[in-house]
Amino acid sequence: MPPLTTSPALSVRGLTKSFGPQIVLDGIDLDVHAGEVVSILGANGSGKSTALRCISGLTKFDAGTVSVGGREVRSGERVPEFAMVFQKIYLVPRLSVLENVCAGALGRLSFWQAWMPRVFPDEVREEAMGCLDRVGLATRAHDRAGRLSGGQQQRAAVARALCQRASVLLADEPVSALDPAAAEQVMRLLRSLADEDAIAVACVLHQPDLARRHSDRVVGLISGRVTLDTTPAALTDANVDALYAPDYITEGGLI
Amino acid sequence: MSATMDARPGRRLPVPPRPRTVGSLATMAVVIAVVVGLHVVAVHETQFSLTELVSGWRGIWHFLFGAPATATIKASAGALPPDLSWHIVGPGLYQCLVTFSMGLLGTTLSIPFALALAYLGARTTSKNIVVYQLARGLMSFLRSVPAFVWGLIYVTAVGLGAFPGVLAIITHNMGVMGKLWSEAMEETDRGPLEALRSAGASSAQTATHAVLPSVIPQFTSLFLYRVDVNVRDSLTLGVVGAGGIGFVLTQAIQEFQFNVMMTYVLMVMVMVIALDLLSAWLRRRIAQ
Numbered sequence: 001m002p003p004l005t006t007s008p009a010l011s012v013r014g015l016t017k018s019f020g021p022q023i024v025l026d027g028i029d030l031d032v033h034a035g036e037v038v039s040i041l042g043a044n045g046s047g048k049s050t051a052l053r054c055i056s057g058l059t060k061f062d063a064g065t066v067s068v069g070g071r072e073v074r075s076g077e078r079v080p081e082f083a084m085v086f087q088k089i090y091l092v093p094r095l096s097v098l099e100n101v102c103a104g105a106l107g108r109l110s111f112w113q114a115w116m117p118r119v120f121p122d123e124v125r126e127e128a129m130g131c132l133d134r135v136g137l138a139t140r141a142h143d144r145a146g147r148l149s150g151g152q153q154q155r156a157a158v159a160r161a162l163c164q165r166a167s168v169l170l171a172d173e174p175v176s177a178l179d180p181a182a183a184e185q186v187m188r189l190l191r192s193l194a195d196e197d198a199i200a201v202a203c204v205l206h207q208p209d210l211a212r213r214h215s216d217r218v219v220g221l222i223s224g225r226v227t228l229d230t231t232p233a234a235l236t237d238a239n240v241d242a243l244y245a246p247d248y249i250t251e252g253g254l255i
Numbered sequence: 256m257s258a259t260m261d262a263r264p265g266r267r268l269p270v271p272p273r274p275r276t277v278g279s280l281a282t283m284a285v286v287i288a289v290v291v292g293l294h295v296v297a298v299h300e301t302q303f304s305l306t307e308l309v310s311g312w313r314g315i316w317h318f319l320f321g322a323p324a325t326a327t328i329k330a331s332a333g334a335l336p337p338d339l340s341w342h343i344v345g346p347g348l349y350q351c352l353v354t355f356s357m358g359l360l361g362t363t364l365s366i367p368f369a370l371a372l373a374y375l376g377a378r379t380t381s382k383n384i385v386v387y388q389l390a391r392g393l394m395s396f397l398r399s400v401p402a403f404v405w406g407l408i409y410v411t412a413v414g415l416g417a418f419p420g421v422l423a424i425i426t427h428n429m430g431v432m433g434k435l436w437s438e439a440m441e442e443t444d445r446g447p448l449e450a451l452r453s454a455g456a457s458s459a460q461t462a463t464h465a466v467l468p469s470v471i472p473q474f475t476s477l478f479l480y481r482v483d484v485n486v487r488d489s490l491t492l493g494v495v496g497a498g499g500i501g502f503v504l505t506q507a508i509q510e511f512q513f514n515v516m517m518t519y520v521l522m523v524m525v526m527v528i529a530l531d532l533l534s535a536w537l538r539r540r541i542a543q
Contacts (some may be wrong), residue, residue, distance in 0.1 A: 098270065122270075131267035142273050162265060 007070055009034045009200035010055070010082075010168045015064035016055055017047075017224075024050045026224035027064065032168065032200040037191055038049035038206045041228075042221035043244045048204040051221070052170045055202075058085045061093030068168060069140060080107045083161030087173035089153045097137060097156050100145045101128040104163030124163075131162040135189055151182025162197075169193065171203040175210065183207070187214045208240045318513060337517035347500065347522050353396065354499035355526065357417050358486030361424020365432060368425070372433030377440040379448065380462040394437075397430025402485075406492045420497030424485050432481050439473040440466050475541050479534040486530055490523060500526075 008031035013023040017025040024047045032038045042048045053059040055066050057078035061079045066073045068081045083104070099117040105124045106114060114120045120128075132138045140148060145156060154174055161169055171190065175183035191214045193199045205211050211218050212232040220228030220243045228239055297303075321333030332338075374380050376390035405426045409419035447465040458466065493501020500519055507516040 067506065122263075123267065125270045126267035128263050129265035129270050133268055134266075138268065141271060229379065 008032055009069060010202065011065075011067040011070075012051075012055060013065045013067075015054060015061055015066065016062045017050055017059070019080065022223050024244050025061065025064075028221070028224070028226055030202070030219060030226065031204050034167065034200050036201060036217065037194045037201040037215040038217045038219055039215040039232075040202060040219050040221060041206075041208060041240070041243050044220040047106075048221055049172050052084065052172050052202065052204060056082045056170050058084070060217040078107075080164055081167045083164045083166030083169050085154070085157050085161055085169065085171040085174045087176050089150070089157050089177070090144040091153055091157055091160070093144065095145055097132065097145050098125065098128055098141040100129055100156060101159045101163050104128070104131075104160035107164060113203060117142065125205065126161070128163050130166045131159040132156070134162060135159045149182065150178050151185055153198065154178060154182070154186050155189060158186070158193070162193075166199070167198045168202070171201065173204050173206060176206055183210065190214065211235070218244050289480045290298055308410055320511075330511055332514040334513040334517040336514065338512075338514040339518060343515055344522075345520050347503065350493075350498075350500040350503050350519075351522055351526050353417050354489045354493065356532075357420040357424060357489035357492065357497070357499055359482055361421045361489070362428055362482045362485045364421070365425045365428040366478070368429035369432035369436060372429060373440060374462060375434055375505055376433060377437035377466075379440050379443065379445065379515075382458050385539065390437075392434075394430045397426060398434065399430075399506045400427065402427040402488045403491050403495050406497045410496050415433045415496045415498070418496035419434035420489055420492040420499065423492055423497065424488060427488070428481055428485055432477065436470075436474055439470045439477065443469045448532075449486060472541050476538045479537050479541075483530050485533045487527060 008170060010030070010032040012028055012030040015025050015030075016023075026047075028047070028051055030038070030040075030051070040048050040051070050059060054061040054075075057073070057076050062075075062078040065119050066075075068079060073079055073082075075221065091097075092103075094116050095103075099120070102114070102117070102120040102124050103118070105127070109121070109124070124222070129138060129141060135158055135160065137148075137152060137156055140152065140156075141186040145153060158169075158174075174190070176231055178186065187210050190203060191202050194201050194216075203215070212235055215232055218228065218230055218232055218235050219226055220239065222243060226233075228243065230239070297506050317333070319334050355422075370376055372390050372394050378387065381387040381390065402423050405423035407423045408422055409426075413419050413422070443466055447469065448461050451461045451465050489497070489499055490501040490504075493499040493503070494505045496502065500523055504516060504519040504523070507513070507519060
């Protein structure tokens with residue numbers, strides 16, 4: 001169980017975001033502690049991905065606060081503590097796996113320390129090897145990233161996040177493009193990062209089953225509001241149906 | 256970028272040596288040798304010489320600021336300052352309009368031919384491999400012959416003037432635009448096409464119902480780009496007698512009126528930049 005006595009690694013209060021007239025996030029509160037995996041469930045358009053993008057600084061938010069380790073982060077500010085993992089993985093396919101992982105360190109390197117992928121400093125390359133070993137891909141370091149299977153690529157993307165030395169991992173549907181076996185492997189990896197490396201993991205999922213088995217807490221979003229915050233054990237099928245119900249209503253009762 | 260958290264460095268492992276095949280270094284050396292060799296030959300064959308450029312400064316000076324008459328050559332006006340009197344600028348504007356019209360008309364009138372060739376020469380829409388190869392071959396031929404060569408051919412057929420210029424642009428452009436359009440069609444997402452095919456649509460139907468609607472923005476953008484290029488091409492067509500600003504520009508050079516030539520060059524520059532800005536702006540609007 002997460003150490004609830006400490007202050008959360010990631011703390012979000014009243015996060016609000018609109019795109020034009022459309023309110024996407026309507027005051028979201030979210031805490032993720034070090035060593036905790038929090039799954040975020042919700043229908044398409046409920047604001048899950050936007051929430052992660054606002055936290056990581058890829059998208060600016062309108063109001064509310066985001067704090068990491070007790071320090072407040074400005075809207076649109078990108079800090080090394082937050083690492084993002086994407087549904088579409090976003091490795092550079094033509095670069096080697098190792099070079100992709102080294103890229104996680106770019107935030108703490110000057111331009112001339114790594115002006116092209118081949119010239120990362122040795123200590124970064126060695127640290128990246130350590131990260132690759134952590135995700136079980138040390139033997140594939142020099143392969144082109146595009147040659148790996150989807151599951152391996154997503155693990156390499158997690159290694160890139162580790163090489164960033166992030167304390168909070170924001171995973172946006174990390175397993176939606178993977179087959180069940182690869183998805184299971186990636187979720188176990190995220191779980192072990194929380195357990196063994198005390199990383200705080202916030203993970204958007206579409207699979208209630210994976211959320212039940214791998215997370216400490218499940219948060220549900222409907223129309224940009226947190227409507228559910230519970231333990232996996234207490235997550236009922238009725239809860240899940242309620243999260244995905246708005247789809248049926250807006251689309252005219254289709255089931 | 257202050258480290259509020261303890262961003263401790265991770266565990267380090269030695270990096271294994273990069274596997275390198277024996278052949279790759281040798282291949283690299285051969286490639287470099289060949290490329291360098293080709294450039295040496297090219298420098299030699301073109302008599303590329305910076306010293307000659309420097310020692311020829313007098314010619315450039317005469318071109319820019321005029322030269323006195325010699326026994327064999329009559330005196331010439333220098334390119335600077337350009338002759339901005341109205342009897343030069345006025346007709347120049349009219350010739351610019353002619354050049355623009357040639358480029359525009361040539362591009363517009365080539366649309367149906369380019370469309371047909373693009374349809375027959377795109378893998379997504381062309382099922383018959385023979386027809387496909389024929390269409391690709393025809394497009395290659397039409398575009399490998401430069402517009403001004405087409406211009407020379409049409410001038411001998413229909414005489415001097417802007418009309419053979421338009422014909423030349425049409426001929427060359429149907430090859431180029433056909434190729435660009437067919438590639439745009441090949442790059443579209445095959446998903447919607449396969450959905451319609453599974454619904455029993457013929458290949459002509461998938462073309463008009465899935466492929467064409469998805470590529471309209473690319474088609475329009477490429478068309479605007481071609482208008483831009485073709486107006487510049489019509490300029491060189493003027494040199495071979497197909498009228499427009501290129502024709503009077505050549506005349507000015509032949510008569511050693513470099514100050515008049517400079518006026519036309521400036522007008523061409525203004526027209527090309529204006530057209531480029533307009534076409535870029537339109538393409539941005541379409542892309543949105």
